Amino acid sequence: MAPMIRVEHLVKHFAIAGSAKPLQAVSDVSFSIDRGQTLGIVGESGSGKTTIGRCVLRLIEPTSGRILIDGKDLLGLSQESLRVIRPQMQLVFQEPFDSLDPQMTVRQIVAEPLRLHAKLSSVDRRDRVLDLLETVGLPRGVADRHPHQMAAGQQQRVGIARAIATEPRFVVLDEPVSSLDPTARAEIIDLLIDLQERQGITYLFISHDLTTVRYLCNAVAVMYLGKIVEMSHTEELFERPVHPYTRALLSAVPEPDPRIRRAKFVLKGEIPSPINLPTGCHLHSRCPAAEELCRATVPELEEIRKDHWVSCLRARELGFGESLGSSSPHGATPPPDKQSDDLWLSEVSSPKS
């Protein structure tokens, strides 16, 4: 069976006023997601993850590349055919409040996609809205409220009800829980999992929050400056990370368990501008494992184990990081030949009493 979505060599550049060079938001990104599965795209500011989400829904036009939704070439579709396919692909936004019209009631917000895309009588539409509210765990009583009268977690439930109103098969979730408190975040994640299990929806989950990604996703692609630097199944990626950037990201997440003390794998400095991209490997200026070679040569994404893709010239030398999720005090243990090298900061902060 063809994957739900396949993206091939996606490129997106933005022209920048006053700059001869474009901003290279996405450079040659390929991935696919099977039906009913969730791919997480993680990365920090400027990694291009949000741009990918917009491109795969064709909300913005890619510079080049191919996007196949359910085998159909999305970029080849006319506006007319696009309108037909739109209800099957939806988006949930990061800021629930900003993405809901403050003048509309919850009922109107959830009914809007039904008015546009479903041929329902007004009575049926009314019932369908109440069903949808129930599906996302909202009491019927909120139907006549306005977004500002609800807590952020409830607002996001409204955003989700709107997104699933047309029974989409593919939903892009763009940081849907980033602005929420931890308990509301957990509730929304549980709701998304529940909806996926019941309706078989395929998710592209865009996030900078590795903890949530690990909880929700079957596979993860890590992005840095417009490129995928590592991609694999969730457990493989979290347990056996290879790319220095992935390891740095994982070691930077404060583990909500005081028994776990991770080895520090620290990147120097800040993310370079996507207008003036570094030569060679984009990470070389910050990477503690960089060598002369990395400055000049652009690494390719290579499959170094089954279903484990890494874009790093030194991937085979660096080997796999050890388990990062165990209660062992050592996280990314340095490989033996690197023990003395100060670039692998294996020192573990002593547990506080």
Add this chain to the structure above:
Amino acid sequence: MGVLLDVRDLHVEFHTSEGVGRALNGVDLSVSEGQVLGIVGESGSGKSAIAMAMVNLVARPGRIVRGSVRYRDRDLLSESERALQQIRGREIGLVVQNPKSALNPLLTIGRQLVNVIRSHGRLNGRAAAEHAVQMLRKVGIPDPETRMHSYPHQLSGGMAQRVTIAMALSNNPRILIADEPTSGLDVTIQAQILDLIQGLVDELRSATILITRDLGIIAQHCQDVAVLYAGRVIERAPVRVFFRRPLHPYSETLIKAVSTTRQRGRKLMPGVSPSIYELPNGCALSPRCPLVQPICHELPPELRELSPGHFVRCHVRAAGDV
């Protein structure tokens, strides 16, 4: 190890067109030299009000209506504004959530840093400028001599936060209060900032209060934790004890919410935190608590020490029905 800052029965109210919002309803806290106390809470729990109240900077329409904040032998809530200005910045450093709002957009960061150093009278002229450069270097700003001439808008969020930390620590304060110092920053930058704070705190042995909604930061960077709910501390314990055995039902759900391994049908507490304008009678958690008993709707529970150093505000847990 003496107590440096002692907060007792602190009450903060907001008087607005919506009525009276009770942001803090009797908070007791203390922090000692070299200790890192984490305060964790969700939106509306009062965590930002605490930061401001501790340095007597609650802005209208908010006001401190009761309580005391003792710093050594002085009550910061009854000091004159002039005396407070001497204490803030010199004895107590404050790092706020949005660094850009804490910096003056019209002055270079060098000027602002020098002003902070000079206003506390220890260094002047050249020495103050040199100390400013040194502080910028210490917080990891590359090429600090040049950066002294930068304006806040020329800095990234991470760099701006480094500058505010340099300002907060430039006079070697005895106490550092950091209110969500890394929210809005990327995770690798967050790690740099937290390590920076930790390193400086270890060096200066300042008493530190780290306010956050991220239990990961609590687990990795604090020794003790206080959980805030509806303007009250509902649990307080050493971090390791807290994560091993949280006693308050709200704490349990907080910890469950950040679990990294998927559990089928994990049960989180339903409902949302109450509005500060409509706090329930009795225990603030009673409308959503799975352990609720009739008494919980009647009487607010006291904070009780159930085992040494482990304080919980819950009728059911205090009755030993654990």
